[in-house]
Amino acid sequence: MVVAGLLVLVGSPLFARTLDLTDQSGVKEIEISSRGMAYDLTEIRVNRGDRLRVTYRNGGGRHDWRVDEFEGAATRVLGAGRSETVEFVVDRAGTFEFYCSVPGHRQAGMYGRLIVKE
Numbered sequence: 001m002v003v004a005g006l007l008v009l010v011g012s013p014l015f016a017r018t019l020d021l022t023d024q025s026g027v028k029e030i031e032i033s034s035r036g037m038a039y040d041l042t043e044i045r046v047n048r049g050d051r052l053r054v055t056y057r058n059g060g061g062r063h064d065w066r067v068d069e070f071e072g073a074a075t076r077v078l079g080a081g082r083s084e085t086v087e088f089v090v091d092r093a094g095t096f097e098f099y100c101s102v103p104g105h106r107q108a109g110m111y112g113r114l115i116v117k118e
């Protein structure tokens with residue numbers, strides 16, 4: 001029963017959510033949290049040149065949130081219940097991956113896509 005429950009959680013589309021901010025201007029405030037090995041957002045859409053202020057709230061375990069391609073787009077590894085805000089500019093267009101850098105977590109599904117439109 002426990003295994004079946006976990007499978008339902010991991011595969012559930014309830015936890016897949018896109019945040020589309022491409023029609024807004026100014027600093028874009030983004031809140032993302034995690035539960036187990038998954039972020040509550042799986043896709044974030046913004047425009048090239050946007051300044052993003054991302055607050056990551058860790059719902060449990062030890063995790064971080066980062067995007068390798070943008071300077072400043074990385075929180076520290078946070079303990080359960082902690083949060084951190086990072087601010088950075090997405091200066092190039094493309095599809096990038098945000099993920100947790102704790103060993104094994106990205107492979108376990110702790111990632112999503114940051115889509116920067118031209």
Ligand SMILES: [Cu+2]
Pocket residue numbers: 037062063064100101102105110
């Ligand atoms: Cu993690």
